[in-house]
Amino acid sequence: xxxxxxxxxxxxxxxxxxxxxxxxxxxxxxxxxxxxxxxxxxxxxxxxxxxxxxxxxxxxxxxxxxxxxxxxxxxxxxxxxxxxxxxxxxxxxxxxxxxxxxxxxxxxxxxxxxxxxxxxxxxxxxxxxxxxxxxxxxxxxxxxxxxxxxxxxxxxxxxxxxxxxxxxxxxxxxxxxxxxxxx
Numbered sequence: 001x002x003x004x005x006x007x008x009x010x011x012x013x014x015x016x017x018x019x020x021x022x023x024x025x026x027x028x029x030x031x032x033x034x035x036x037x038x039x040x041x042x043x044x045x046x047x048x049x050x051x052x053x054x055x056x057x058x059x060x061x062x063x064x065x066x067x068x069x070x071x072x073x074x075x076x077x078x079x080x081x082x083x084x085x086x087x088x089x090x091x092x093x094x095x096x097x098x099x100x101x102x103x104x105x106x107x108x109x110x111x112x113x114x115x116x117x118x119x120x121x122x123x124x125x126x127x128x129x130x131x132x133x134x135x136x137x138x139x140x141x142x143x144x145x146x147x148x149x150x151x152x153x154x155x156x157x158x159x160x161x162x163x164x165x166x167x168x169x170x171x172x173x174x175x176x177x178x179x180x181x182x183x
Contacts, residue, residue, distance in 0.1 A: 004094055005049065008056055016066050018148075019055050022141055027051040029137040029182065033174075036181035047130055050105040054134055057087030057106070069148060081118045084110050109134045114168045132171035136162065136178050139170070144183075159183045 001009075013020035030051040034044035058066055061083060065076045072080065088107035091099050108122060108131035115123035143161060146152035153161065159179050166175040 001052075002049075005052065008053060008059070008090075008094065012056060012059055015059055015063070019058050019066070022145070023052050023055055025141045025145065026054060026134070026137045029141060029178075030134065032182050033133060033137065033177055037177050043130075046102060046105075047133065049099070050102050050109070050130060050134055051137060053087065053091060053102075054106055054109050054138060055083060055087065056090055057083035057085065059090065060086045071149075081110070084108065085119045104128060105130045105134060107131075109138060111135070112169045113171060117169075127171075129171070129174075133174045136170050136174045139165075140178060140183060155183055 009020060009023070012023065027048050030047045031044070033039075034047060039047070061079060065072065065079055068076065084107050088103040091103040091106055095102075105128055107119070108127050111117035111120065111122040111127040111131060112135075113124055113127070113132070115121050117127075140158060140162060142150075143153045143158040144155070162170060162175055162183065163179055166172045
């Protein structure tokens with residue numbers, strides 16, 4: 001792994017181990033997706049880079065929000081919804097022009113097919129395909145592993161939820177690969 005990537009991951013691990021572990025698992029899901037979809041090595045490497053750093057913007061969030069045990073207030077949710085933009089900016093600062101595409105993918109990984117995502121409210125094909133793939137992997141990992149405030153789902157429950165959200169939250173093509181090959 002690139003030294004700069006490892007440095008960012010080390011910082012994330014120090015700040016919030018659960019976000020770090022989630023990022024590693026999302027990268028693993030992307031590796032499985034890439035194999036199942038027969039993606040080329042260059043695209044796979046770019047997707048893995050994006051997966052491992054998709055939540056890197058959380059480095060900038062205050063610990064009182066990031067590690068809060070209870071429900072977030074509206075203003076705290078507003079701050080959390082900025083993490084894709086913050087992560088994109090951080091990637092551009094660290095990697096410069098070499099990773100502009102990847103910074104765009106990180107910026108758009110919480111956009112939704114129906115336009116109700118964040119931070120920009122992009123819709124459908126306005127969202128890069130790579131971000132749509134990361135979005136499914138991100139959600140699948142959260143469903144299967146849970147959060148402090150949410151218990152994990154079974155594989156069957158996760159598959160049903162991903163299929164239910166196909167076309168609204170998630171890209172149907174990405175959903176098909178995840179539900180037929182990975183979950």
